[in-house]
Amino acid sequence: MAGCCGTKDQVVARAQDGGPLEHFAGQVQNCLAYARLRKSQGAPVVGIMCEFTPRELIMAAGGVPVCLCGGSAEMVEPAERVLPANLCPLIKSTFGYSLEKANPFLEMASLVVAETTCDGKKKMYELLGQRHPMYVLELPQKSRDADAFEHWVAELRKLRKELEARFAVEITDEKLKEAVVVMNRDRRLKRELAGLMQSACPPLTGRELLGMRSLIAGLPQDHEQYSKAAAWLAGREIKPAAGKRVRVLLTGVPLPHGAERVLGLIEDNGGLVVCQESCSGEKPVLEDIDIDAPDLLRALAAKYFHLPCSVMTPNDRRLERLEALAGEYRAECVIEVVWRTCLTYDIEAQAVKALAEDKLRMPYLKIETDYSPSDNARLSLRVQSLFETVKGRQGCNHG
Numbered sequence: 001m002a003g004c005c006g007t008k009d010q011v012v013a014r015a016q017d018g019g020p021l022e023h024f025a026g027q028v029q030n031c032l033a034y035a036r037l038r039k040s041q042g043a044p045v046v047g048i049m050c051e052f053t054p055r056e057l058i059m060a061a062g063g064v065p066v067c068l069c070g071g072s073a074e075m076v077e078p079a080e081r082v083l084p085a086n087l088c089p090l091i092k093s094t095f096g097y098s099l100e101k102a103n104p105f106l107e108m109a110s111l112v113v114a115e116t117t118c119d120g121k122k123k124m125y126e127l128l129g130q131r132h133p134m135y136v137l138e139l140p141q142k143s144r145d146a147d148a149f150e151h152w153v154a155e156l157r158k159l160r161k162e163l164e165a166r167f168a169v170e171i172t173d174e175k176l177k178e179a180v181v182v183m184n185r186d187r188r189l190k191r192e193l194a195g196l197m198q199s200a201c202p203p204l205t206g207r208e209l210l211g212m213r214s215l216i217a218g219l220p221q222d223h224e225q226y227s228k229a230a231a232w233l234a235g236r237e238i239k240p241a242a243g244k245r246v247r248v249l250l251t252g253v254p255l256p257h258g259a260e261r262v263l264g265l266i267e268d269n270g271g272l273v274v275c276q277e278s279c280s281g282e283k284p285v286l287e288d289i290d291i292d293a294p295d296l297l298r299a300l301a302a303k304y305f306h307l308p309c310s311v312m313t314p315n316d317r318r319l320e321r322l323e324a325l326a327g328e329y330r331a332e333c334v335i336e337v338v339w340r341t342c343l344t345y346d347i348e349a350q351a352v353k354a355l356a357e358d359k360l361r362m363p364y365l366k367i368e369t370d371y372s373p374s375d376n377a378r379l380s381l382r383v384q385s386l387f388e389t390v391k392g393r394q395g396c397n398h399g
Contacts, residue, residue, distance in 0.1 A: 019225075019228075019229075019232040019233075020212055020225040020226070020228065020229045020232060020233075021204070021208060021211070021212070023221070023222075023225045024211055024212045024213065024214070024222075024225065025211065027211075027213065027214045027215065027222075028215065028257065030214065030219070030221070031066065031105075031214055031215045031216045031219070032104060032105070034064070034216060034219060035064055035066060035105060035108065035216065036108070038064045039064070039108055043062055043063060043064055044061075044062070044063045044064070044110035044111065044166075044167050045063070045064045045066060045105065045108050045109045045110055046058045046063040046064065046065050046066070046109060046110065046111045046112070046113060047065075047066055047067075047068040047105060047106055047109040047111070047112040047113070047132075048065050048066065048067055048068065048112075048113050048114075049067075049068055049069060049094070049112070049113070049114045049115065049121065049125075050069075050114070050115050050117055050121075050279075051279045051283070051284040051304075051307055051309075052115045052117065052137070052139055052304050052307060052309070053065075053113045053114070053115055053137065053304075054156065054159075054300055054301075054304055055179075055183060055217055055218065056176060056179040056180050056182075056183050056289070056300055057156065057159055057160055057163060057171065057176070057179075057300070058113070058163065059179035059182065059183075059218065060171045060172075060175040060176040060178070060179040061163040061164065061167050061169050061171050061175075062167065062169055063110075063111075063163070063167065064216060065216065065217070066105045066109070066215050066216050067215045067216075067256075068094060068097075068103065068105060068106055068109075068112065069090055069093075069094055069254070069256040069257075070090060070092075070093030070094035070095075070096060070097050070103075070256065070258075071090070071093060071255070071256035071257045071258030071259035071260075071371070072093050072096070072097070072258045072259075072371070073089070073093070073258075073259075073371035073372055073373075074096075075092070075093040075094075075095075075096030075097050075100065075102065076089055076092045076093050076096055076370075076371055076372075077096070078096040078099045078100050079091075079092035079093065079095045079096035079099060080092060081099070082095070082099065082127065083095055083124065083127075086340075086341050087120050087341055088118075088120050088339045088340070088341050088342050089259075089339055089340070089370040089371040090253070090254075090256060090259070090339060091120045091121055091124050093256075093258075093259075093371065094124070094128075095124050095127065095128060098128055098131050098132065105215065106132065109132060109133075110133065110166075110167075111133050111134075111135060111163075111166060112128065112132050112133065112134050112135070113134075113135050113136075113137065113159065114128075114134060114135070114136045114137070115136065115137040115138075115139045116136060116137070116138050116139050117139055117309065117311045118311055118342075118343075118344060120341070122136075135159065135162055137155050137156075137159060138151070138155055139152070139155075139311070140152055141311050141312050141313055142312075142313060143305075143312040143313065143314060143315065143316075143317070144314065148305075149301070149302070149305055152301050152304075152305050153297065153298055153301045156297060156300065156301050157297065160297070173296060176296055176297070176300075177291060177296060180289045180291055180296065180300065181291060182218045183217065183218055183289070184288045184289060184291065185218075185223060186217050186218045186222075186223065186285075187284070187285040187286075187287075187288055188285075188288070189223060189226035189227065190226065190282075190285045191282070191285050191286070192226070192230065193209065193212065193226055193229050193230075194209065194275070194276075194281070194282055194285075196229075196230065196233065197209065197274040197275060197329060198274070198328055198329050198330070200242070200243070200330075201237070201241075201242050201243065202238065202242050202272065202274060203233035203234070203235070203236040203237070203238070204233060204236065204238060205238050205267055205272065205273070206248070206250065206263055206266075206267060206272060206273025206274065206276060207260060207263050207264050207267055207273070209273075209276070210255065210260055210263060210276060210280065210281070211260075212225075212226075212229070213257075213280070215257065238272075240270075242272055244270075245267075245270055245271055245272035246270060246271045246272065246332050246333060246386075246387045246390045246391070247271075247272055247274045247329065247330055247331050247332045247333075248266055248271045248272060248273045248274065248275075248331065248332070248333055248334075248335050249274070249275045249277065249322070249325060249326050249329060249331035249333070249334045249335070250263065250266070250273045250275065250276045250277065250278070250281070250335050250336075250337065251277040251278060251322060251334060251335070251336050251337075251352060252278055252336040252337035252338050252345055252349075252366075252367075253278060253279075253337055253338060253339045253342055253345055254278045254279035254280040254281075255276075255278065255280045255337070256280065259371055261371070261373060261376075262337050262367055262369060262379070263276075265376060265379055265380060265383065266335060266383055268380075269380050269383045269384050269387065270383075270384070270387050271335075271383065271387060274329045274330070274331060275325050275326075275328075275329040275331060277318075277321065277322060277325055278337075279307075279309070282325070283307060283308065283309075283321075284307065286321065287303050287306055288303070289303045308321060309344075310342075310344035310345045310347075310348045311344050315348060315351075318348070318352075319351060319352070319355050322334070322352065322355060322356075323355060323359065323360065326356075326360050326362070331362065332362060332363075332390050332394075333356075333362050333363040333364065333365070333386060333387075333389075333390050334352065334355075334356040334360070334362060334363070334364045334365070335364075335365045335366075335367060335383075335386070336349050336352055336353075336364070336365070336366045336367065337367050337369070338366060338367070338368045338369075339368075339369070339370060340368055340369065340370045346368065349366050352364070353366065362390075363386055363389045363390055363393075365382060365383070365386045367379055367382070367383075
């Protein structure tokens with residue numbers, strides 16, 4: 001691990017400054033304080049349920065876009081009083097928060113903007129709409145279809161008009177451009193932070209990296225922390241040392257706040273998640289919006305339409321990005337997480353498995369689970385077995 005330890009001055013500086021990790025450890029309270037302040041100043045809080053909803057339009061309307069995806073296992077049981085038990089835990093947890101009035105962001109939201117990504121979400125939104133003001137975007141899912149893209153552009157134009165009418169504002173091109181500038185910076189800073197994991201000696205764990213996020217994107221104080229992260233983390237060494245861990249490319253479903261269990265389990269058993277391809281990782285930040293585009297709304301629509309979600313068909317972009325990310329981050333294996341009853345990711349896992357094993361020539365493991373920790377022991381054994389396979393290959397290569 002030569003070259004991984006910081007200088008004496010760097011160590012002293014980190015001891016005196018809690019830095020980005022400490023800042024983001026309080027991100028929920030930071031976001032809550034920000035949302036309450038902005039609401040007291042007259043700004044509407046707008047909940048979003050998916051990365052397909054453009055935060056830029058909400059920001060250009062003077063609103064505060066907040067991610068509402070539920071990650072709490074405790075909220076699943078209340079939801080099952082209404083929703084089927086054999087439903088994605090993210091959907092159930094999100095709805096459970098509404099039933100229990102346990103999410104202050106949802107309770108203060110002037111509007112919730114959702115999207116028709118999957119049938120479970122779509123029908124849950126009908127129930128959620130009985131309790132909260134809702135606006136649902138119709139997401140066309142034929143990724144190669146020009147008419148589908150034009151429909152998506154039309155949907156975003158309708159959302160623009162809805163926000164203007166509901167909040168009595170005008171979303172000018174200048175306001176939209178200002179929001180795009182903020183979110184492009186947000187994406188760039190997150191890419192740079194994630195890029196630190198490409199090192200042979202990453203200065204933080206995948207769990208720590210996942211923790212450096214906010215429910216509200218684009219906050220100035222977060223950007224300040226992202227900007228200084230590389231310098232603050234320079235020379236930092238994780239334990240166990242990165243060189244003794246198996247480098248993991250993690251893909252599959254998003255891991256909302258509170259549902260990081262599987263990532264922690266991977267790293268507790270000798271792995272290092274060097275890349276997180278999902279919607280809670282790099283997927284939403286890999287593409288920016290052309291600020292000089294003649295029609296900024298179309299450019300905005302294109303960026304979001306390109307998201308390689310498993311609901312899109314065909315979803316070639318996901319496989320292309322996985323292949324590129326595996327090389328950039330020097331992954332040694334692929335682990336895919338699928339929430340139980342998430343049919344699109346579950347079926348698409350066949351293509352990801354083939355990519356990993358046949359083209360990338362690396363071991364692959366699919367973990368199908370929910371928010372309950374009841375399968376921790378079984379999953380730990382499977383992860384350990386995967387890592388033994390990786391290390392066995394390394395031994396053969398070194399022989």
